[in-house]
Amino acid sequence: MITRLSQLFLRTLRDDPADAEVPSHKLLVRAGYVRRIAPGVYSWLPLGLKVLRQVERVVREEMDAIGAQEIILPALLPREPYETTNRWTEYGDSLFRLKDRKGADLMLGPTHEELFALTVKGEYNSYKDLPVTLYQIQNKYRDEERPRAGILRGREFVMKDSYSFDLDEDGLKKSYHAHREAYQRIFARLGVKYVIVAATSGAMGGSASEEFLAESPIGEDTYVRCVESGYAANVEAVITAVPDSIPLDGLPESVVHSTPETPTIATLVDWANGAELGRTITAADTLKNILVKTRTPGGEWELLGIGIPGDREVDDKRLGAALEPAEFELLGDADFAANPFLVKGYIGPKGLQANGVRYLVDPRVVSGTAWITGADAPGKHVVDLVAGRDFTPDGTIEAAEVRDGDPSPDGRGPLVSARGIEIGHIFQLGYKYTDAFAVDVLGENGKPVRLVQGSYGVGISRLVAVIAEQMHDDKGLRWPAEVSPFDVYVVIANKDAEAREGAEALATQLDHAGLSVLLDDRKASPGVKFKDSELLGIPLLAVVGRGWAEGKVELKDRFTGETTEVSKDDAVDTVIEKVRNS
Amino acid sequence: MITRLSQLFLRTLRDDPADAEVPSHKLLVRAGYVRRIAPGVYSWLPLGLKVLRQVERVVREEMDAIGAQEIILPALLPREPYETTNRWTEYGDSLFRLKDRKGADLMLGPTHEELFALTVKGEYNSYKDLPVTLYQIQNKYRDEERPRAGILRGREFVMKDSYSFDLDEDGLKKSYHAHREAYQRIFARLGVKYVIVAATSGAMGGSASEEFLAESPIGEDTYVRCVESGYAANVEAVITAVPDSIPLDGLPESVVHSTPETPTIATLVDWANGAELGRTITAADTLKNILVKTRTPGGEWELLGIGIPGDREVDDKRLGAALEPAEFELLGDADFAANPFLVKGYIGPKGLQANGVRYLVDPRVVSGTAWITGADAPGKHVVDLVAGRDFTPDGTIEAAEVRDGDPSPDGRGPLVSARGIEIGHIFQLGYKYTDAFAVDVLGENGKPVRLVQGSYGVGISRLVAVIAEQMHDDKGLRWPAEVSPFDVYVVIANKDAEAREGAEALATQLDHAGLSVLLDDRKASPGVKFKDSELLGIPLLAVVGRGWAEGKVELKDRFTGETTEVSKDDAVDTVIEKVRNS
Structure with a gap:
């Protein structure tokens, strides 16, 4: 039709x-x-x-x-x-x-x-x-x-x-x-x-x-x-690429320092680099401890501590996926008030576990890694707290953000x-x-x-x-043949009665060959019709225009923009061939 | 497939x-x-x-x-x-x-x-x-x-x-x-x-x-x-067939009678036939007055009186359609209490209209028809109240039930x-x-x-x-070819390997001819398969059964029950022909 x-x-x-x-x-x-x-x-x-x-x-x-x-x-x-x-x-x-x-x-x-x-x-x-x-x-x-x-x-x-x-x-x-x-x-x-x-x-x-x-x-x-x-x-x-664990032998002892007014990672790093620890400290050397509460379906709320390297944020979507199907929420003031062992800005693994809070860490926190982290007292942090020696997490969790350049878990290159x-x-x-x-x-x-x-x-x-x-260009839509609303868009772009009849005949022949045909028989200018044909995005355009007098039909590929002239006697076969091969 | x-x-x-x-x-x-x-x-x-x-x-x-x-x-x-x-x-x-x-x-x-x-x-x-x-x-x-x-x-x-x-x-x-x-x-x-x-x-x-x-x-x-x-x-x-109106000249005067304890049509007819009115009275000679209240969208409730011959009931669906889009309800006790002029069992056209109630009648209540109806006082009815003389309805309404034998509105015979x-x-x-x-x-x-x-x-x-x-019979469904889920139901009703192969080949050839084929290749008895074929209702059944050894396929028409035997060489063509002609 x-x-x-x-x-x-x-x-x-x-x-x-x-x-x-x-x-x-x-x-x-x-x-x-x-x-x-x-x-x-x-x-x-x-x-x-x-x-x-x-x-x-x-x-x-x-x-x-x-x-x-x-x-x-x-x-x-x-x-x-x-x-x-x-x-x-x-x-x-x-x-x-x-x-x-x-x-x-x-x-x-x-x-x-x-x-x-x-x-x-x-x-x-x-x-x-x-x-x-x-x-x-x-x-x-x-x-x-x-x-x-x-x-x-x-x-x-x-x-x-x-x-x-x-x-x-x-x-x-x-x-x-x-x-x-x-x-x-x-x-x-x-x-x-x-x-x-x-x-x-x-x-x-x-x-x-x-x-x-x-x-x-x-x-x-x-x-x-x-x-x-x-x-x-x-x-x-x-899945985070897990570094090798480090032998515990010979690692320095952990030391609690007085670190007044260092409740954030930035202030803690500043303090550490002024404390002559013998090495340059970055946020990645600190262990940030985040508290959430989780609830399994129908169950009670429960505290959960999460330790991740201080240079990373928690990604809420990753955390949510890791805890699924449990719900989770951040702690409110009431939660802190109800749990006085939680010293905001100075929370550490030891205080959490000593108070029965489940403590999960980022997979990078492998045995033998040494961290600067909270010491569970106002204005106190601990340096060289070693995982697997000074604290043993209850497990790992994929909650930290993923960054461009992180190693692929298969070890074959960086992630983008x-x-x-x-x-x-x-x-x-x-x-x-x-x-x-x-x-x-x-x-x-x-x-x-x-x-x-x-x-x-x-x-x-x-x-x-x-x-x-994915397919459009600046002029409009472009449909692959498999999903296009029509196989071919036949444009009457010539007011001559013979050209119009020729276009009608072309459309009829294509229709009889089983193609779906959109015939632009409107009383609009060729310019309007071409613009609409580009906007509508039918993959193949057959124009009965100026060339008709010389026996020519112009075919245009909406994807490549390429135009070819064919004789009107070949037009039907050429269109059918192009549609079948598309 | x-x-x-x-x-x-x-x-x-x-x-x-x-x-x-x-x-x-x-x-x-x-x-x-x-x-x-x-x-x-x-x-x-x-x-x-x-x-x-x-x-x-x-x-x-x-x-x-x-x-x-x-x-x-x-x-x-x-x-x-x-x-x-x-x-x-x-x-x-x-x-x-x-x-x-x-x-x-x-x-x-x-x-x-x-x-x-x-x-x-x-x-x-x-x-x-x-x-x-x-x-x-x-x-x-x-x-x-x-x-x-x-x-x-x-x-x-x-x-x-x-x-x-x-x-x-x-x-x-x-x-x-x-x-x-x-x-x-x-x-x-x-x-x-x-x-x-x-x-x-x-x-x-x-x-x-x-x-x-x-x-x-x-x-x-x-x-x-x-x-x-x-x-x-x-x-x-x-639409009710409307009888011709009757000239008013010479009709008897209306007379109010004392009719104690006649609140129903049946009791009223009994009274009338005992009152020596000079003719036999049936319910069709009485005019029953029904009160409803109607409400147009967003509007107030309003009383409406409806007069219909006493031998008919109001058809709620017809009444609802006639009043559409207004809502309507029957009157409750509170409505009667609020309108003391409504004397239950003795309501008449004159009392309604005198109190400003709109009054519509059945189309059979034409000018010149004389009715026995309520006289708006307890135990009183009026005889020979003539439409168009003693009362003039505010219009007609199609609310009375339609009965088998009622005349068609085109006057050409009874309705069924x-x-x-x-x-x-x-x-x-x-x-x-x-x-x-x-x-x-x-x-x-x-x-x-x-x-x-x-x-x-x-x-x-x-x-x-x-x-x-409309199509089923006592054995199951029967689909017309146009809507059947399949064109043909091929049954393997012979355990012989050659017969099975023959059925598969038949199904494949029918499929290639463009027919949609349901092949019953289950390990069930022929009896189970025949019963299911009747229940499922595919219009044409092709059975590869006992006759296969003699080169025969049985075709069965689900609608007529007719069976024909064809040679297996003709089976494909015969099935295609039957499907195409159905």
């Missing part, structure tokens, strides 16, 4: 929308692909819907290819299953909750681990039924604190989520890798530049997990990678950071949800087997924004 | 679900098409989703064919537009309302008149842009008081809704008729038996409106039709009633929403033109239930 621009429900805008900051948002609005209805809630106009459906199609084809089966679960969900797994509460303000006319609690599904586990439990009961992978492509809902960048981070958005169920961990690993490869094919077909990074699993629970991040300076996720080795990780998941947009996430969930709902089948030996679950997501509507973001 | 039953996420059930009452609900659950998640909220398992997508495809093709353009608006909507049109309030408990983390009011869209009007206003500004018709296929949400019959009346359901915008009423009529014809094609392709009935427009506002009702004894909508003329109407929309399920509804909405949002474009003469809107809906998920309901 030929789509005529004269009748298409489309109005392009000359100006950027006032609320748009990133290029994809500006262009998708200006080109009439999407419209804002409420914060983080958008309409898809005809062209936007076509691109969205193309992305869906690619994802569906690759999911079907790995044997995943499509179903659809409701978006409107009862509270109970999420109550069972505690996610009704854990999701906090991000969950849209509502009540029905009878007062029953309902919610809008942010993700469906619970319901898929229950669905498999409802149908299957024998090991012979397994493995199975189910997926859906569906509207999801999250009440984001800061909806952002148009459809990039919406509150109503389209996601493909799939769930694998296996009899054992080996099966889970196979399902996980099948998804990993399917995702690589999906993003390759969509032309998205991305990186796979090690990730933490967050509120989802489970163990191994990787994120697919589209490379983008406007990304909200920071990741690091080692150019030499290819190691890449979300900042939350970076970049920003990305999460477009896919794969999890080896494990037993969190199948345990919660006792999802068992009868095993080969007649005993019940608990199933092990994987969870995998692709942000479909977000990908539309990501492709726009 | 061949779908193998051995791997399909499907378990059929032997027993009907406990909560199911109607055949389609029982069968769609037993055959593994849908599963209940919460009241009125269902999952679509693989086969169910395939049928749902087929119905969507048919609807989409017919909408595209009339030039409608597909877009998608959000399901999560802000309150404001619905506040403007008062539907935020008018929808009452049927609307799912929620708040976001900032306390803003949101709702789940039950229908999108407001948003489409705003969308057109946002893009178009010239008469040259019109007409335009937009549609979406999308999840809708209504908090039904009684979700029912599985997916037949759900709280989350899939609907196609479209909206036309025209410059004038003539244009609206054209758009309306284009939809009417598209709907006729849709329901014909789906094989649904239906009737088009005149309807009232309910909370939607607007004027002309028709419903497409699928004929079904389990339907919730009652409609009537005249077999002779073809007139059909939803009961709410039936039947039950149906609403599957489509078309409205000439008019200006309700375009007025609310001032949806104007610049007219040809340079002056603004207010657009006129139509609204049209098809219940996509409901149609799956309706087709199941």
